[in-house]
Amino acid sequence: xxxxxxxxxxxxxxxxxxxxxxxxxxxxxxxxxxxxxxxxxxxxxxxxxxxxxxxxxxxxxxxxxxxxxxxxxxxxxxxxxxxxxxxxxxxxxxxxxxxxxxxxxxxxxxxxxxxxxxxxxxxxxxxxxxxxxxxxxxxxxxxxxxxxxxxxxxxxxxxxxxxxxxxxxxxxxxxxxxxxxxxxxxxxxxxxxxxxxxxxxxxxxxxxxxxxxxxxxxxx
Numbered sequence: 001x002x003x004x005x006x007x008x009x010x011x012x013x014x015x016x017x018x019x020x021x022x023x024x025x026x027x028x029x030x031x032x033x034x035x036x037x038x039x040x041x042x043x044x045x046x047x048x049x050x051x052x053x054x055x056x057x058x059x060x061x062x063x064x065x066x067x068x069x070x071x072x073x074x075x076x077x078x079x080x081x082x083x084x085x086x087x088x089x090x091x092x093x094x095x096x097x098x099x100x101x102x103x104x105x106x107x108x109x110x111x112x113x114x115x116x117x118x119x120x121x122x123x124x125x126x127x128x129x130x131x132x133x134x135x136x137x138x139x140x141x142x143x144x145x146x147x148x149x150x151x152x153x154x155x156x157x158x159x160x161x162x163x164x165x166x167x168x169x170x171x172x173x174x175x176x177x178x179x180x181x182x183x184x185x186x187x188x189x190x191x192x193x194x195x196x197x198x199x200x201x202x203x204x205x206x207x208x209x210x211x212x213x214x215x216x217x218x219x220x
Contacts, residue, residue: 011089013173014173015056015057015086016057017172018056018057019056019057019059020172021172022059022060022122022123025211025212025213026209026211026213027060027122027123027213028060028063029209030149030207030209030215031060031064031120031122031151032063032067034118034120034147034149034215034217034219035050035064035067035118035120035149037219038117038118038146038147038219039071039073042073044071044072044073045072045073045074046074047073047076047117048068048073048074048075048076048117048118049076049078049114049116049117049118050064050075050076050078050116050117050118050119050120051077051078051079051080051110051112051116051118051119051120051143051144052064052077052078052079052080052119052120052122053080053081053107053119053120053121053124053136054080054081054121054122054123054124054127055079055080055081055086055102056086056089056090057086057089057090057093058079058089058090058094058100060120061077061079061090061094061100062093062094062100064077064120065077065100076114077100077101078100078101078102078103078112078116079100079101079102079103080103080107080110081102081103082104082105082106083104084104087102087104090102107136107139108135108139115143115144115145116143116144116145117144117145117147118144118146118147118148118149119140119143119144119148119149120148120149120151121149121150121151121152122151122152123151123152123153123183124150124152125150125152125188126152126153126183126186126187126188127183127186130192133188133196134196134199134200135200137150137196137197137200137216138200138201138202141200141218144220145220146219146220147217147218147220148217148218149215149216149218150215150216150217151213151215152187152188152213152214152215152216153183153184153187153213153214154188154189154208155184155186155187155188184212187214188214189214190206190214193216194206197216202218203218204216204217
């Protein structure tokens with residue numbers, strides 16, 4: 001989605017509709033399930049450092065913050081995004097007590113004071129060309145101390161048709177309708193993920209989740 005020239009109000013409306021799309025299509029459960037497995041057996045009061053790549057308006061990190069606190073963990077969360085409008089919206093829509101660090105810049109240039117336990121992303125990888133996905137896999141493997149999780153779409157004709165019909169019926173923003181259908185077409189299938197993982201030299205598990213989520217993750 002390239003809406004950099006949109007007026008701010010339209011840009012915000014697009015991200016608001018994307019937030020609804022993520023709720024309807026159950027974007028969060030695969031990521032939370034990964035974090036549940038990663039933190040199994042952690043003592044209450046433990047810090048949990050998570051970085052989210054391409055955070056948009058920050059909905060996933062706010063969800064992770066609530067999830068972590070409910071489990072007695074102390075969330076130390078960072079978002080990494082290149083769009084200053086995303087940072088402005090994420091800051092405006094996040095309670096200050098969450099103390100989430102909204103970092104602005106290229107993820108490959110990000111140098112945190114402490115490496116994150118986990119790196120996550122949602123609906124981000126399919127925007128990258130294949131060589132950059134391979135680079136991302138290697139970078140995550142080196143940066144995260146405990147694991148990483150790529151939450152993305154499964155390219156399938158039914159997912160494309162289903163989203164197009166749902167987006168039309170829900171009257172979502174035209175940019176969301178167009179970009180969502182395009183995202184399904186740009187997403188990967190299992191064999192492509194297997195090839196990219198092999199190129200990266202990184203071991204990982206590929207799991208399919210409803211609704212047409214193809215997720216790639218690794219717990220070290």
